[in-house]
Amino acid sequence: MRAIFKALCASSDTVINTSPSDPLINSVLQECGINMIAINAVQNDFISQLEEIIINKRIMAVYIRPNCSYPECRNLDEASCSRLVELAKKHQFYLIEEDDDHEFWWGKYPFMPLAHYAHGGFVIHCAALSRVSPYMQNLRTVVAPAQLIEILKLIPNAHYGYRDFSEEKAISRFLVNSELLWFSRQAKAAKQKDLKNLHELLQLQLGEYISYDLPESGTALWIRFPAKTDLVTLIELLKSDGQVIRSVISRVKPEQTIYHMRLDFGRFDLRDCKKVAIKLRSILKKRIR
The missing domain is CATH 3.90.1150.10 (Aspartate Aminotransferase, domain 1)
Structure with missing residues (x-):
């Protein structure tokens, strides 16, 4: 996430942060010297608050977790997601969508991320590869415009922290053979059981x-x-x-x-x-x- 903000924003740019209670994202924004405006995405007037801000101020991006907000653990409804994407296209700001919970959904259908909408290149989707293992949770998958991907590729490997190439080779095999999906389903079933037991307790x-x-x-x-x-x-x-x-x-x-x-x-x-x-x-x- 740090690399995305550094590649996308200048120090004088303004970003709307919808997870102001998260010390990690706050630390990243401060480190990058980015101006931050805090809005709570789970409030009923979230979209109207956002519209009022972007009318009066130029923003570069909105950081958001529409699948599971922090700390309230709520989804952004489909109508709000659609309106958010339309606003991003109209006013030309990026939606930086983070999602580490895409494997764990408890309804009939999984949440549709902003990256699946017709966003015209204004959505940057950043997610954990999987939460099957701690290492895979720290491997980030990024779906973004080609220009931003090329900038991210130029960042030296040292910036990505510790790497275990033997584990990455095994993960690559899981992906090629579609084995990761099986492990992901097992993890989801285990967490669904945990949720049931916790709720009853x-x-x-x-x-x-x-x-x-x-x-x-x-x-x-x-x-x-x-x-x-x-x-x-x-x-x-x-x-x-x-x-x-x-x-x-x-x-x-x-x-x-x-x-x-x-x-x-x-x-x-x-x-x-x-x-x-x-x-x-x-x-x-x-x-x-």
């Missing part, structure tokens, strides 16, 4: 305290706790009790109360999750009367 142990929508894709839940609950304090209590907590929740401002949690089940252990859920229920029962 949360409803049993914490159903009276939390609310969430089951995701249409991806491997995370966006969970809402009661507004008077401070999750930062709860997480510290759980950690001090010796519970295994992988989530990192911090306040932007000292007086800020956090009551939403993104729970990722990409690495799911039912036993550990059950222990935490039971302990959390006992804490909430004492605090919420």
Whole structure:
């Protein structure tokens, strides 16, 4: 993603970031010296907000995860996707679409990425090759205009970080023989089972305290706790009790109360999750009367 921004934007350019809560993408934009405007893509007035901005200011690109937003884990509806592509063509800005969750969809049909629309070359699609293995997740596939691809090819290999050529040779064989599709389907089936088990556990142990929508894709839940609950304090209590907590929740401002949690089940252990859920229920029962 860093290479894409550097190839596409000058330091004075402006990019709309629809994942302002993601520290990684924020770091990349800062490193490239790009001006950033933050918009939440899951808000009902997202398109109207975008239209108002592009009327008054020239932007180079919109960074977006339409398949599974961060951190809310929601899809962008088809009408909004279509309108977004039309705006990009009309005002000539790029849509930088990132998608690491294309293998994990839970509805009848997979999400149709922006790259499948008639975008006239204004969509740059960047995705993990696969989440079957950590190495494949770090291999990025890029679908973009030929000119940008040629610029990316000029970037020295050292910029891509560590490479394991023997593993890449095996991955190449998987692709040629269509074996990766089988492994991908197995991974999806395993995560679908994890989602079912997690949903049943949360409803049993914490159903009276939390609310969430089951995701249409991806491997995370966006969970809402009661507004008077401070999750930062709860997480510290759980950690001090010796519970295994992988989530990192911090306040932007000292007086800020956090009551939403993104729970990722990409690495799911039912036993550990059950222990935490039971302990959390006992804490909430004492605090919420």
